[in-house]
Amino acid sequence: MAQDQQSQFQSAPKTQFAGAETAAPAGPFALPPLPYDADALAPYISAKTLELHHGKHHQSYVDKANKLVAESKDPELQDDVVAHIVVRAARRPELNELFNNAAQAWNHAFYWQCLNPNGGKKPSGALAKKLEADLGGHESFAKKFEDAATTQFGSGWAWLVLDCGKLKVTKTGNADMPLVHGQIPLLCLDVWEHAYYLDYQNRRPDYIKAVIQNLLDWDFAEANLEHALGKASR
Numbered sequence: 436m437a438q439d440q441q442s443q444f445q446s447a448p449k450t451q452f453a454g455a456e457t458a459a460p461a462g463p464f465a466l467p468p469l470p471y472d473a474d475a476l477a478p479y480i481s482a483k484t485l486e487l488h489h490g491k492h493h494q495s496y497v498d499k500a501n502k503l504v505a506e507s508k509d510p511e512l513q514d515d516v517v518a519h520i521v522v523r524a525a526r527r528p529e530l531n532e533l534f535n536n537a538a539q540a541w542n543h544a545f546y547w548q549c550l551n552p553n554g555g556k557k558p559s560g561a562l563a564k565k566l567e568a569d570l571g572g573h574e575s576f577a578k579k580f581e582d583a584a585t586t587q588f589g590s591g592w593a594w595l596v597l598d599c600g601k602l603k604v605t606k607t608g609n610a611d612m613p614l615v616h617g618q619i620p621l622l623c624l625d626v627w628e629h630a631y632y633l634d635y636q637n638r639r640p641d642y643i644k645a646v647i648q649n650l651l652d653w654d655f656a657e658a659n660l661e662h663a664l665g666k667a668s669r
């Protein structure tokens with residue numbers, strides 16, 4: 436890994452979301468509690484969706500990742516920082532199953548914190564300025580993010596990332612995620628069907644619009660940006 440990529444990788448906002456560095460008794464992966472009540476995101480995301488998504492899907496990724504790490508006995512995987520395991524597994528094709536589950540555990544721990552019952556407001560401060568400079572402002576970002584999330588074919592994610600010091604909107608398929616590409620995630624949106632099907636059936640665009648307009652947590656994104664830029668300047 437190039438030095439700049441290593442630096443970005445290490446500056447991932449691992450201290451800002453529960454579960455990233457938590458060593459659960461059964462392994463390095465843990466299911467973080469939701470940072471809000473299960474019904475707090477309604478009507479945009481129902482309690483039933485959150486309970487299944489968090490309690491079943493996310494839990495399953497956590498359990499499978501812990502099981503695969505425990506079975507591997509691979510010294511490179513004996514690490515309490517789950518982002519390290521995700522990136523190492525991504526480099527080794529024989530660890531594809533572990534990568535899928537480990538990355539999904541990481542992605543979901545991050546995703547829960549990208550949502551907030553009081554979200555959807557416009558970003559402020561340094562992030563607002565950087566959005567203006569790099570992406571043409573908040574409205575332009577929203578259009579790009581909506582397009583990325585809508586056009587992701589099949590399961591995947593839309594992201595706002597810091598890439599070589601610039602904000603970018605990206606999308607990834609299945610479990611793929613920015614850290615393995617040397618990018619620092621600031622926000623994400625889960626567009627797997629399990630994220631919206633109970634509430635929106637096949638109307639993925641309606642789910643995407645509802646989250647962007649009402650739930651995206653810009654304070655979380657700004658904290659991630661500050662953390663990343665602070666690391667980069669040291």
Ligand SMILES: [Fe+2]
Pocket residue numbers: 488492543625627629630
């Ligand atoms: Fe999901």
